[in-house]
Amino acid sequence: MLRSKLEIPATHERRNRIQFEVTMNFRTLDRTDFEILHLLQKNARLSNKQIASEVQLAPSTCHERIKILQSSGILRGAHADVDLRAVGLTLEALFFIELAKHERAVVDRFLNETESIPEVRRAFLVSGRYDLIVHVAVKDIEHLRNLAFDRFTSQPVVVGIETSIVFDSRVRNELPFDVLEMSEGSSLRKRRVSV
Numbered sequence: 001m002l003r004s005k006l007e008i009p010a011t012h013e014r015r016n017r018i019q020f021e022v023t024m025n026f027r028t029l030d031r032t033d034f035e036i037l038h039l040l041q042k043n044a045r046l047s048n049k050q051i052a053s054e055v056q057l058a059p060s061t062c063h064e065r066i067k068i069l070q071s072s073g074i075l076r077g078a079h080a081d082v083d084l085r086a087v088g089l090t091l092e093a094l095f096f097i098e099l100a101k102h103e104r105a106v107v108d109r110f111l112n113e114t115e116s117i118p119e120v121r122r123a124f125l126v127s128g129r130y131d132l133i134v135h136v137a138v139k140d141i142e143h144l145r146n147l148a149f150d151r152f153t154s155q156p157v158v159v160g161i162e163t164s165i166v167f168d169s170r171v172r173n174e175l176p177f178d179v180l181e182m183s184e185g186s187s188l189r190k191r192r193v194s195v
Contacts, residue, residue, distance in 0.1 A: 032057065036065060041174045044078035053163055089137040093144055094132040095152060098160035117151055
């Protein structure tokens with residue numbers, strides 16, 4: 001369950017500070033946790049000492065918070081952002097896939113198989129005309145064609161596939177902290193930390 005809560009603490013020292021909490025799987029995140037997540041999303045290579053300094057915690061306390069974020073499954077990992085063109089994957093595309101069956105076991109099995117395909121960057125189970133949208137990165141148009149035929153249209157559960165070439169894209173890897181705060185109807189803004 002995701003719940004956000006805004007409250008202004010009554011204590012004199014924190015009179016002007018907004019306390020922001022989200023409860024997820026019995027783990028309550030406070031503003032400091034969100035600031036740590038924000039910093040790591042912008043630069044996962046920051047040292048614990050740098051993060052601690054930014055969020056105004058002792059390094060040992062900061063390290064403990066990061067360990068808790070990892071062990072609770074909130075912080076799932078850090079990944080390198082690779083330039084696909086630089087490694088020879090010069091073409092990206094989206095497969096819009098329609099499935100014959102909408103049974104949970106069939107869909108889960110197909111998603112698991114899709115996830116195991118090396119060219120697949122992301123797979124989305126969606127509502128609407130199509131059942132899945134699959135983002136792939138390949139060397140060229142022939143590679144894309146072979147991937148579609150060999151790994152997708154050959155599956156008995158796939159009844160239709162439409163392909164769109166990606167000309168350009170933008171990615172945002174930061175959580176929408178402001179939106180989470182505004183969901184409570186507050187006009188107060190979250191304190192930003194600089195990197």
